[in-house]
Amino acid sequence: MLSSETILKLFLPLIFFNPCFSQTSEHDFYVCAAVNRNYVIGSKIVTTSGIHLKNEAGAWQHIGINDPSIFAVSFDPRNRDVFYTAALNGALRTLDGGKSWRIMTSWDITEPKDICVDPHAPDTVYLAHPGGVAVSKDQGMTWLRLEKGLPKRGKYTQTIETDRVREGRVLAGCETGIFLTTNGARSWRRVLKTEETVNDIQQSPHNPDIWVAVTQSAGAWVSRDNGRTWKTFPDVPSEAALYNFAFDSTDSKRMAIGSYTFGVLTSEDGGESWTTRNEGLPDLHHVWRVGVHPDTGQLLVSVYQSALYVSADFGRTWSQEGLEGSAINSFVFLPKEESDAAE
Secondary structure, three states: OOOHHHHHHHHHHHHHHOHHHOOOOOEEEEEEEEEOOOOOOOOOOOOOOEEEEEOOOOOEEEEOOOOOOOOEEEEEOOEEEEEEEEEOOEEEEEOOOOOOOEEOOOOOOOOOOEEEEOOOOOOOEEEEEOOEEEEEOOOOOOOEOOOOOOOOOOOOEEEEEEOOOOOOOEEEEEOOEEEEEOOOOOOOEEEEEOOOOEEEEEEOOOOOOOEEEEEOOOOEEEEOOOOOOOEEOOOOOOOOOOOEEEEOOOOOOOEEEEEOOOEEEEEOOOOOOOEEOOEOEOOOOOEEEEEEOOOOOOEEEEEOOOEEEEEOOOOOOOEEOOOOOEEEEEEEEEEOOHHHHHO
């Protein structure tokens, strides 16, 4: 029998160097999740949906209202108690960390799909919704439809993302392509034409000139000149919808795509080749969203109404990580406040 000292010598290196056992975390980990498997209206089943925060003990803590329709959340970089959600009823805002909420949009702007606080001007909030793009310059109090250059038909907007380093640049994914503004949404121009909806757009954490978009039926696209021109990624299927895309902040060569049909697609060579990583997931591997933890490089996958799954080897093996019965609409990683990070 091995002595306790020998066991420690054998396993301590694994504990301290395996990303699953990270000793420090620089980001708080949030998800927007609908936890409603087997729930129907009138059911006595109690579910808790909306925003969830993974606390220091590793448990999921519900934040704010119980709402299964929250698709996205965006925080004010000056004050994390101020954040906005895109939900069925419109854009919601809290000023007190989720204790109280207010619907900020009116009857003519509902069912938004994405929301984004401008890091260069945090009073400005961009909203992607079925009618196009709405912008608030006053923390959501009033909204303008800033859509000059968007088509009269085909401006349904699924995703919107601000350039983290260049003020005034925003990319919007619509049902007819990707549209770019360089002047804070005063005008837009189409930089990629598609026949169906652009589902997600992401900017590389390593090189701000690199953007990637995934679509409903036109595969995955990459821009290496800050969204001006686009090329398709090779080897990525286009026969069915790709839901979202994730960069690995710890490795510039690693990236992942989530698809209800294809499951998890990963690349470890900067998008030159792609591999499915579904072994170890539920049989149907209906992937709702993928993410990558920026501190550990762990690959995260929401399997529809199953659970959250985590991989420490970028999809080669998987373990279940809670949120049973959920569909995660978005993964959000918020840098810890300095006092929290110091602890």
